[in-house]
Amino acid sequence: MGLFRKSRYSQVGTREIKDVPKNIASKCPACKHVHISRDLSQKMKVCDRCGHHFSLPASQRLRQIIDHNTFQEWDGELTSLDPLEFPGYAEKLDQVREKSGLSEAVITGRGEIEGQLVGIGIMAPEFMLGSMGSVVGEKITRLINRSREQGLPLVIFSASGGARMQESIYSLMQMAKTGAALARFADAGLLYISVLTHPTTGGVTASFAMLGDINLAEPGSLIGFAGPRVIEQTIGQKLPEGFQRAEFLLEHGFIDRIVERKEMKKELARILALHQGGEQVG
Numbered sequence: 079m080g081l082f083r084k085s086r087y088s089q090v091g092t093r094e095i096k097d098v099p100k101n102i103a104s105k106c107p108a109c110k111h112v113h114i115s116r117d118l119s120q121k122m123k124v125c126d127r128c129g130h131h132f133s134l135p136a137s138q139r140l141r142q143i144i145d146h147n148t149f150q151e152w153d154g155e156l157t158s159l160d161p162l163e164f165p166g167y168a169e170k171l172d173q174v175r176e177k178s179g180l181s182e183a184v185i186t187g188r189g190e191i192e193g194q195l196v197g198i199g200i201m202a203p204e205f206m207l208g209s210m211g212s213v214v215g216e217k218i219t220r221l222i223n224r225s226r227e228q229g230l231p232l233v234i235f236s237a238s239g240g241a242r243m244q245e246s247i248y249s250l251m252q253m254a255k256t257g258a259a260l261a262r263f264a265d266a267g268l269l270y271i272s273v274l275t276h277p278t279t280g281g282v283t284a285s286f287a288m289l290g291d292i293n294l295a296e297p298g299s300l301i302g303f304a305g306p307r308v309i310e311q312t313i314g315q316k317l318p319e320g321f322q323r324a325e326f327l328l329e330h331g332f333i334d335r336i337v338e339r340k341e342m343k344k345e346l347a348r349i350l351a352l353h354q355g356g357e358q359v360g
């Protein structure tokens with residue numbers, strides 16, 4: 079039995095659905111300011127009072143990062159089957175596909191960042207919390223392999239609750255599969271930039287998200303393997319303030335730089351240009 083099939087949904091073809099704000103207002107969880115949802119979208123979904131970065135749907139992030147009309151999607155038609163016949167999973171997938179307009183929890187393809195061609199993967203927190211099942215792992219692996227074959231630098235934005243429990247071991251094996259593909263990618267001498275966004279946890283943190291040559295993060299992102307509550311209960315100790323936040327990880331050497339959303343495209347373009355030995359931009 080196969081693990082996935084082609085879907086009638088396209089990953090980006092139905093993106094217009096998601097541009098219509100479902101709620102009129104959104105409250106900032108950090109400073110409690112109430113924003114008009116449409117205004118917030120125009121500000122890249124960043125609170126202008128306190129700088130809090132709201133969760134960003136994958137298609138919006140794609141538009142923020144990739145130059146207009148340069149994106150070519152790969153494997154947009156792949157969608158999960160229900161290999162373990164997990165109770166309720168097939169129905170849940172149908173609902174999420176309908177609501178999000180996506181066929182799975184990651185968009186992959188190639189496109190340009192300020193005129194520089196890259197392989198790009200963007201995880202979708204709005205699709206089952208960006209969890210990694212067989213299709214997410216397969217799409218990421220194909221993205222890495224195609225980028226290697228085409229000699230492209232690779233950029234992956236992670237946002238994930240971890241491995242998708244409804245696919246159990248099929249989800250967990252994606253960690254080894256993506257890791258192996260990245261090892262071959264590194265052997266080819268190509269650049270991989272990983273961008274960690276809120277939240278990046280579980281099997282995604284423990285595989286491709288932390289394997290970048292350069293690991294960037296958005297401010298305030300929760301990044302970790304097990305959640306803080308689980309760790310506290312396991313070790314029987316209180317965790318330090320800010321544990322598992324991007325700033326804490328930067329201080330302890332796990333990530334290389336924190337980049338605000340409004341600066342992200344410019345920063346990626348700068349790193350890509352430097353790596354290619356071209357002119358420094360910005």
Ligand SMILES: [Zn+2]
Nearest residue numbers: 106109125128
């Ligand atoms: Zn705020």
